[in-house]
Amino acid sequence: MSPNRVSRVQLLLVMMLLVVLQFYLRPRLWDARVSPDFLLIALMLFAMRSSPGLAALAGFAVGLIADTLTPARFGAGALAHTLVGYLGSWGRAVFFADNMLVNAAFVAVGLWVRDLIVLLASGTDHRQMIVELTLYSPLQALTTAGFALVVLITFRSMFSIRLDS
């Protein structure tokens, strides 16, 4: 098995770990609105290392999961995550994405944009949208970026690959 394939398998294991954390650890943490979104961490870390098409596909899958498990408007999550994944993959080319802090910032911005698109697509009331975007989304973006940083530090060697090369 080639080293590249080993790294891909390892990355897949980390993604699975994040999925498990999303459904097993997240409910035990703080309030659901500010606790970190592990699925978005996985999506952003994957998107920054893969092609835009795959990132959009992964975003669509994550969004489908979100739409299935949350009572928000069906399709809004898929649309938001697709766009975030696609833009995250393109953003790698614009910014210097090998820095861990930049990676974490990408995650934070991606979460906020995701929330913005979901709220717009769901037809949320303006007042509630302002509260969400100015209070809860930034808080959740901070916690998510923090956990993303922890993941990046812990599995540094596994995230040093480029999936589209």
Next chain:
Amino acid sequence: MVSSSDRRYTRRDTVLFILCLGLSLFGLFSPTPWGYGVADTLRETVLSPLVWLQTRAEEGRTSRVRFRQVTSERDSTAYLAQFLPSLRAENERLRQLLRLSRRLNTGYVPAEVLHQPQVMDGRTLLLGAGSREGVSVFSPVVSPEGLIGVVLSVSGKSSVAMSWAHPEFRVSAFTVSGNAFGVVAPSNEGRNGEGALEFRGVPYRDSVPLGTLVLSSGLGGVFPKGVPVGTVIGTVREEAGWERVYRLRPAANPGSAAHVLVLLGGRTGDLVSAFPTDSLLEALRLDSIARLRRADSVVQAARVARLARRDSLSRVTPPQGGTPVPPPQRPAQASPMQGGTPSAAPAPRDSAP
């Protein structure tokens, strides 16, 4: 210049992106039941392990919260249980007071003892009943165990009672056997810091055995006759060969009394029956047992009579196609009501020869 491989990547990416975007928009603008149907299907199939995982996590979180709640409830219960013995004791004392009030043949007023934090609290007691309830000066104060003291001063809603521990307290008393009279006063030589009483002025020739109950005699017109004052537990001194002084263990403790009865009027009455001694209680108990036995014997006699009646009826009933057979003569059986012993065994049934 973009290479052919880069262009291929770009086309594929664009196609995938447009495809995902189209599907998302389709889901977004499709009828709501369709969306719910797809979500339900995915939740029941592909995502069921994730839902199960989240359910376990929620249960774990709920268990933790529940554990905290149970712990706090247990602590609260333990805290409340600390007061249970005192509540039981107070309940028992109130029951005793209730029984005493039923036995009293004089008027009375129930009063709460408002204990004060001073060290001299046991000598004078503040009572929660005053002249409005009918309490007057020199009204006797009793508890279920016996004499507590006498009312010294009265105001509208409260009164002050002098307990037997007060140095000026005196009560004329006699032994329950009636062979010795004297005056009971507080003793200066209490044991282990507990208050004690002295039974003074008992003639030298009248010997009082240990354990004898001393009651108020009713002489003097303050305390009614028959209220327990204390029990003889020893001799204090014998003065000049003409008087004995006995030490008494007080019947009632003013320091722990929470509720008392203030007797109204009839200070010259006889309260011996209201404070039954041990022997009287024993007699009452035996009497109740005898009543129960009598009731049992009556019930048993009725049962025997019923059996005998049924037996005679079965004998009188003619057998099929035959003539009635008179019952054989049986010896007369003494009735339990007449002092006879009833037979518990059922009457023998007749058998056709």
